[in-house]
Amino acid sequence: MRVKFTVNGREQQADDVWEGESLLYVLRERMGLPGSKNACEQGECGSCTVRLDGVPVCSCLVAAGQAEGREVVTVEGLADFAEQRARRGGCATGACGTAAGTAAGTASSGTASGTSLDAARRRQAKPAGADGRTGEQAGLAPIQQAFIDAGAVQCGFCTPGLLVAADELLERNAQPSDADIREALSGNLCRCTGYEKILDAVRLAAARGDARTTGTGA
């Protein structure tokens, strides 16, 4: 079958998709977007978390066909997504009560970058160019910058899913308590960090001025 949906602000389509293929498989193997991770493919670890019309879901549990006509945001699109949310005053999705997919609507009209299928396929990992001490980068969502700065990334396999989940938490709740953070991230397993630095990262992103600020990590 053919499946068409919007990924990170750009219309994408995949042909010859098997009925049983998950959204995760289509993103990773057909659209060249391997950022969402395949740690369990059982809906237990959260590594594959993406936003589907604004709602965080385990993409390994979503049949690709269920995404037809909908908006998907993956870790690859998180920075753009956060930037657009900041531009619109902090509310990019239905999760805040406005119409879903407004950010993506703008994107597909050509003002935002989005990754083309072709470009994604050819993509080579790029070297990091950061200052080694502060690591400050342009073009990262605040939560991404905070994960780097707090030392919340070790092997990093859990990171994409945690970032998508944490970004959504901060969108809903700019000043979460520790209990709120733990509750929001309880569906995301991490085997390396012991979670303490992940908590630090979310606290740091919140302290830096919540999800409405974006771009520089300042």
Added chain:
Amino acid sequence: MTGVTRTPTHLTQGGTADAGIGASTLRPDGTLKVTGEFAYSSDLWHEDMLWGFTLRSTVAHAEIVSIDTSEALAQPGVYAVLTYDDLPTDVKNYGLEIQDTPVLAHGKVRHHGEPVALVAADHPETARRAAAKISIEYRELPLVTDEESATREGAPLVHENRTDHHAGHVPHPNIVHRQPIVRGDAEAAARRADVIVTGEYVFGMQDQAFLGPESGLAVPGEDGGVDLYVATQWLHSDLRQIAPVLGLPEEKVRMTLSGVGGAFGGREDLSMQIHACLLALRTGKPVKIVYNRFESFFGHVHRHPAKLWYEHGATKDGKLTHLKCRIVLDGGAYASASPAVVGNASSLSVGPYVVEDVDIEAIALYSNNPPCGAMRGFGAVQACFAYEAQMDKLAKKLGMDPVEFRQLNAMEQGTRLPTGQEVDSPAPVAELLRRVKAMPLPPENQWVTTEGADVRALPGGLSNTTHGEDVVRGVGYAVGIKNVGFSEGFDDYSTARVRMEVVGGEPVATVHTAMAEVGQGGVTVHAQIARTELGVEQVTIHPADTQVGSAGSTSASRQTYVTGGAVKNTCEHVREKVLELGRRKFGTHHPAWATAELVLEGGKVVTDGGEVLADLVDVLEGEAVDLELEWRHRPTEAFDLRTGQGNGHVQYSFAAHRAVVEVDTGLGLVKVIELACAQDVGKALNPLSVVGQIQGGTTQGLGVAVMEEIIVDPKTAKVRNPSFTDYLIPTILDTPTIPVDVLELADEHAPYGLRGIGEAPTLSSTPAVLAAIRNATGLELNRTPVRPEHLTGT
């Protein structure tokens, strides 16, 4: 390689001079990892690639009567189906130390989930469905599942004709290795004891449960060789095992490390490496294999489950008199790292205490259970669980404070291990205990809020089953000792290649090693070392591959010590060459070139008095300095096979924990409120990563204390819970705050004085949690993990 996308990449990172060792420099791969661009082994992709799938045995011990692959091969989209008969050479087994593991089962299977056949197809689902059409007839054989069934008269032999080097000295062919340690006179010392405590302890089978599944991509080369991109812990060890099976010389198997999603020992053994290469060479196409979580539970070895019998004595003033103990580790169907695990369990079975008179025996069994091998803490974890329970028992019997009792018996620098080896670096055991004890305790009844109970803070969490009526608190302590590096005479070396040149008008150092970065942060530390030694800001980390000499394994807490040591050593030699170059070019300009101690700092050649002699850019202009050198730590020696005596270890690492738990005695649920740790790290090369490692290790210890266990059905030897639904690892709700107090007492034998840190925190966190639960409930609790039924007596 043409056509491969998302390959491992050079990591370049700038950093000011103060981003050298001791600074909390950030990871050079951090940005790639937070943007989703980092190329993990399961992300690799090649035009025209096929997917490999492994068919695994559904029974634990059986003769293979027949295999019929014809129907599978006839499926559209299937390119190859391979069995044992398709292996290209006479080498059909592999193994870390003993080559007893079949690439594909031949004649029989020895454990549930053993690989039997391989399929390559154009879609993973096609491969899976084709594999389901392979028909295998098994004739089941009697099982060996524990010491009793393995060593009784007429027990079936897991390996019929052993020829390995342990076969001659083990008491039974179903025992992989046995290490006794006898020192002093334990019998005589026992007679001096005023109190004696004994205990029998059971340590469940833990899984590494790294998040990145076993995966990789094999690309056939035009020269008949193969390029393998894979997540592993030791490229050269893999290479040594892969090449003979493929019938290729090692230089035709080119291995590159791709992104590793955690390891914890579970990637020391091969998983899909040979399988992918076989399929790629057979089909002439790139083949990718990615295990799903279910398969991952069969794809790697687990932590040895253990039974431990302990007897300690003490005088009434609280001095330990003796230790008698017996440790039985279940190694499962294949040897993997079992012999070395036995060496660790026996030599560290007394823990960080002074005990002169000991009678110790550790063995590992062959059985039809899942194979067990390396996991963080490696044999020391199981022993620590038992000796720490014993310390509490003794303290209680003597009416002493458990921490004071431990401190009274704590080892110090100069103490001898039961192997006779002197601990010749700081051993701050009493101090670490003092530090964890001194940390402020978390407030009582932390679930109570003005509106009632915050159920999220109670045992049982969000399930809202209680409001705290039956909750009791307990506090427990534990401390442990772990050896660092490979022991028992192993030639534990590493290699580093360092190149220094001017790029874009700046001096740049490139560090090339075969070290597996598995998340621990070695890449960060290597850049820091190069900055410190070479005075440059820009450092490029070359992807790890087999084009450079071996770095040894990323395990045994050894990588920063040994490969870090190799990078330091090579940098020092590079520095000498750079200075020679400088002397040649500018030596006549200033007498200090010949007379002063010179260092490289801030991109310049500087005298020890701080005088700048030249810019590195000018010294290096038009030339590059490039060296590849091996580096070794002090040699160790094997343990005597009868007495266990010998200087077997290189270095030790110590950590202490205090656990605070709340137990709902009605529900049988435990919530760990806080797990404080104090650890001596010798020198923290990167404090941020050090704390991260300690917290991560602590959490894995917490996991095995209260939830993690692979359950093997004793009647069928089948794994019952190969999923994250049924094998539970701690979530952020299960994991408490982990305050960490880091001590830095330099080990003068180690580079920068550092100590390997990765494993020690995994040792003591488990017994600390158990001690706290015992303290809260008064129950004996002699097994991990503690389950609700153990707490409610149901």
